[in-house]
Amino acid sequence: MMNITRYLIATFLLFALSLNLHAQQVSAQQIEQFKKLPKTQQQALAKSMGIDLNAIEAQLSGSNVQNSPINTLITPRDINSFNNDNLKVKDAEETEKAEAIFKTLPRFGLDVFANAPATFSPVMDIAIPEGYILGTGDSVSIQVFGKENREMQLTVTREGELVFPTLGPISVAGLTFSELKSFVVSKIQQKIIGVNVVVSLAELRSMRIFVLGEAYKPGPYTLSSLSSVTHAIFAAGGVSDIGSLRNIQVKRSGKLIQQVDLYDLLIEGDSSSDILLQSGDVVFIPPQGKSVSIAGEVRRPAIYELSQADDFASVIKMAGGLLPAAYPKSTIVERYNKSDLRSILNIDLSDKSQKAEKVQAGDFIRVLKSSDLYVDSITLIGAVARPGKYQLQNNMLLSDVITNADSHLLPYADLNYGIIVREVDSARNIEILQFNLVKVFADKSSKSNIQLSSNDKIIIFSKAFKFSEEQFLLDELAYTQEELLAKERNLAIETSKQKEFWEIHEQNDVMAETKDEKIYTSIDNINSGAEHDNVTIREMALFSRQRLLVPIVNKLRYQAGVGEAVKLIEIDGEVKFPGVYPLGKGARVIDLILAAGGVKESAYLSRAELTRNEMSGINSVKTSKNIHLVNALNNIEQDNILLRSKDRLNIHRIPSWSANHVIELRGEVLFPGKYTVSRGDSLSSIINKAGGLTAFADPNGSVFSRTKLKQLEKQNLIKVSADLRIEMATKSLSSNSGITSYSEIQSLLADLSKVEPLGRLVINLPQVIAKNDYDIAIEGGDVLYIPTQNRSINVMGQVQVNSSHMFDSSSSVEDYITQSGGLKKRADDERIYIISSNGSIKMFEESNWFSGGADSALKPGDSIVVPLDSEYMNNLTLWTTATTIMYNTAVAIAAISGL
Numbered sequence: 001m002m003n004i005t006r007y008l009i010a011t012f013l014l015f016a017l018s019l020n021l022h023a024q025q026v027s028a029q030q031i032e033q034f035k036k037l038p039k040t041q042q043q044a045l046a047k048s049m050g051i052d053l054n055a056i057e058a059q060l061s062g063s064n065v066q067n068s069p070i071n072t073l074i075t076p077r078d079i080n081s082f083n084n085d086n087l088k089v090k091d092a093e094e095t096e097k098a099e100a101i102f103k104t105l106p107r108f109g110l111d112v113f114a115n116a117p118a119t120f121s122p123v124m125d126i127a128i129p130e131g132y133i134l135g136t137g138d139s140v141s142i143q144v145f146g147k148e149n150r151e152m153q154l155t156v157t158r159e160g161e162l163v164f165p166t167l168g169p170i171s172v173a174g175l176t177f178s179e180l181k182s183f184v185v186s187k188i189q190q191k192i193i194g195v196n197v198v199v200s201l202a203e204l205r206s207m208r209i210f211v212l213g214e215a216y217k218p219g220p221y222t223l224s225s226l227s228s229v230t231h232a233i234f235a236a237g238g239v240s241d242i243g244s245l246r247n248i249q250v251k252r253s254g255k256l257i258q259q260v261d262l263y264d265l266l267i268e269g270d271s272s273s274d275i276l277l278q279s280g281d282v283v284f285i286p287p288q289g290k291s292v293s294i295a296g297e298v299r300r301p302a303i304y305e306l307s308q309a310d311d312f313a314s315v316i317k318m319a320g321g322l323l324p325a326a327y328p329k330s331t332i333v334e335r336y337n338k339s340d341l342r343s344i345l346n347i348d349l350s351d352k353s354q355k356a357e358k359v360q361a362g363d364f365i366r367v368l369k370s371s372d373l374y375v376d377s378i379t380l381i382g383a384v385a386r387p388g389k390y391q392l393q394n395n396m397l398l399s400d401v402i403t404n405a406d407s408h409l410l411p412y413a414d415l416n417y418g419i420i421v422r423e424v425d426s427a428r429n430i431e432i433l434q435f436n437l438v439k440v441f442a443d444k445s446s447k448s449n450i451q452l453s454s455n456d457k458i459i460i461f462s463k464a465f466k467f468s469e470e471q472f473l474l475d476e477l478a479y480t481q482e483e484l485l486a487k488e489r490n491l492a493i494e495t496s497k498q499k500e501f502w503e504i505h506e507q508n509d510v511m512a513e514t515k516d517e518k519i520y521t522s523i524d525n526i527n528s529g530a531e532h533d534n535v536t537i538r539e540m541a542l543f544s545r546q547r548l549l550v551p552i553v554n555k556l557r558y559q560a561g562v563g564e565a566v567k568l569i570e571i572d573g574e575v576k577f578p579g580v581y582p583l584g585k586g587a588r589v590i591d592l593i594l595a596a597g598g599v600k601e602s603a604y605l606s607r608a609e610l611t612r613n614e615m616s617g618i619n620s621v622k623t624s625k626n627i628h629l630v631n632a633l634n635n636i637e638q639d640n641i642l643l644r645s646k647d648r649l650n651i652h653r654i655p656s657w658s659a660n661h662v663i664e665l666r667g668e669v670l671f672p673g674k675y676t677v678s679r680g681d682s683l684s685s686i687i688n689k690a691g692g693l694t695a696f697a698d699p700n701g702s703v704f705s706r707t708k709l710k711q712l713e714k715q716n717l718i719k720v721s722a723d724l725r726i727e728m729a730t731k732s733l734s735s736n737s738g739i740t741s742y743s744e745i746q747s748l749l750a751d752l753s754k755v756e757p758l759g760r761l762v763i764n765l766p767q768v769i770a771k772n773d774y775d776i777a778i779e780g781g782d783v784l785y786i787p788t789q790n791r792s793i794n795v796m797g798q799v800q801v802n803s804s805h806m807f808d809s810s811s812s813v814e815d816y817i818t819q820s821g822g823l824k825k826r827a828d829d830e831r832i833y834i835i836s837s838n839g840s841i842k843m844f845e846e847s848n849w850f851s852g853g854a855d856s857a858l859k860p861g862d863s864i865v866v867p868l869d870s871e872y873m874n875n876l877t878l879w880t881t882a883t884t885i886m887y888n889t890a891v892a893i894a895a896i897s898g899l
Helices: 002-018 028-036 039-049 053-060 076-089 092-102 177-191 229-235 262-268 312-318 437-442 474-478 482-495 537-542 550-559 589-595 629-633 683-689 707-732 742-753 765-770 813-819 878-895
Strands: 139-146 150-155 161-164 168-171 195-203 206-213 219-224 248-252 255-260 282-285 291-296 302-305 331-336 342-347 364-367 377-382 388-391 413-423 430-435 457-462 568-573 579-582 603-616 619-627 648-653 661-667 673-677 703-705 783-786 792-797 803-806 833-835 841-843 863-866
Touching (some): 430 550, 568 589, 589 629, 603 629, 661 683, 683 765, 683 783, 703 707, 813 863
Parallel strands (some): 291 364
Antiparallel strands (some): 206 219, 603 619, 603 648, 703 783
């Protein structure tokens, strides 16, 4: 029981700390109880609740509560920003680069002999070299055929002889294999006339050698007589971390007979120094000599051991040469000087004289990478089929890069607005050139068919509507144009296979949802004839103005200074994409309108206001000019004036303009369905338009829902859920806590989070129809459901059986509760309330209920709700709030269950 209590206290303590409760709400005794829990149990609790256990431990350790991270108010925006920053830092490519910088260089060649087998057994069925010298233990196979046929296998004795059964001993020790064959054949043919003899080696002798020094496992080894120096090193497990690969010594009878440089074998493939060993030989591996490190743009970055005459050229050769991306003219060498301090040298590896300079022990050579910038190239970015770099040809025009819309652009590319970002000086300041692809395709001589220059960036935007802040992924705004290319290539391959993309007509009328990152919109908000596929928000936002213009606008703001005005202009009002845009070279009013996607249907074309900053002496004065938009759109110079820095164009809405809105009538109306309404229309007028109510309608039980109210209810549910968590955490820390079950609390929170808001507005429909002064102004998206007449009374909540009963005017509330089995033990009989069929709520007061009056009597379709006793549940009053929300929602859903 004590463990369960401690578990509950620790659980609710985590609730309290994570919800920024004040320090005085957590007692020292409760903190100690939490600390006594096992570490694994603390971590499991924290993980299940999404809480940072390190922050909890910091607070429990006695740190300043007011200044601790857990007590700091962090908004969702801050959290998203923090997460996005972490994601960018952990980007795979950046992480790989960081690891490459700090990664320790390996020693060249050690891995070749590493992880060798414990015992080395070379293959025996190989050709015996003619220079092989016979010794004690070798087995010789002799076949005699002709006048006599014999087959013998003789072993060289310790005296170095082969003992023939009939011919006697023959001394063969010290002979080479070729000498052995000639000698044995001649001896046998001398003594046996008329025979032929074939001599071969049947088995090789074993020999004992020593591998000493800096071997991985130094000691004696028994190897085949055909083993060489490298075989012995393999048998010893290779060279240790400090062993030399360039000065391996072979000693025989105390004398040095061979010095082996394994770099000749590993780099040049030269095995001439890899001699065969003899019994008793010693392979000695001394410590590593002088070495240098080389990293960067070489094929084999590593630590290399030096010989006496190595220079920079030989080190580059050992490293496999330079990569094509290397910049040898500015190679950095870190070297220890006479004061034992690191110094920096710059070596030009493209200069033969500098490459011939000797390297010194401890040098660290870093070959830098060439610049990532391109020359004589252009970049194609945005809603194009094949984004990327392209070669710049002589006198190349925009039409040479984008020849037609079908083969070069994505289906939803905006043909009316595109820009070229051009570098204008060595400081890489930019200017903007605006073009219209419609004009380019229609007339190659159009001024929009701009001649391209080196490093131009051509940006094509999509026609996607502007996303709200909740829909748009703000972390992706920080990407530059160059960083988008990889994403665009992959996306272009997929999207180019889709059908023609749909266009959005009216931003304010779009009802978009981001469930599963898909966009669902009403057909009334899509231009006629347009098709739409399932396109994700990420795909659309990738090429939107809001995304691609961010680095350009930031660059223009950065390069503005004294004598150089910021080349930005703004448009607002009745355009599809209001906002700040780059000021194109020679841009006019019509160019700004095209940049904003064109005017909306609601735009007032007779007058627009252009606000401009004018200098009057040392002061800046704002002036306004009225522009006739029709003239500007028809390219009449009087109104289609040249724009300047920080100009702001405001396009007004047509007075009393109202977009078409739709309201839906369901249930018992003569002509149910959707009706188009205008601004100022009333609910009673729409009911009259639908032919009025049917004879079976129950106007008192009507359900009227509104989109704005649904959003408001959703916010209230989130707030109630948060308040309930705090209330439960606070109550759990009281001295009498422990009664409430943890599973019950979790179940209640889960049920509350599943409640879907209805956005119901309680109305008196009979009064709406009868009295015009009570009428309701309708809005787009409103839904009115008029049910069929209902003759039942519903009883729900803390009764034995939730049930419905036929309406009886003589029955009271207690009668219906009795018919449902009576109250449960946890029922709150003092807070029973009645939900009328129209959604209004009345508290049940026994003293007033039987006093009479139309307002107090039960009506058909009413619901009797018996709530849970909050006092029974350890004084947790918010239980009543939560259950009321769920009961009210359940009643409303039951009322419209026939939809």
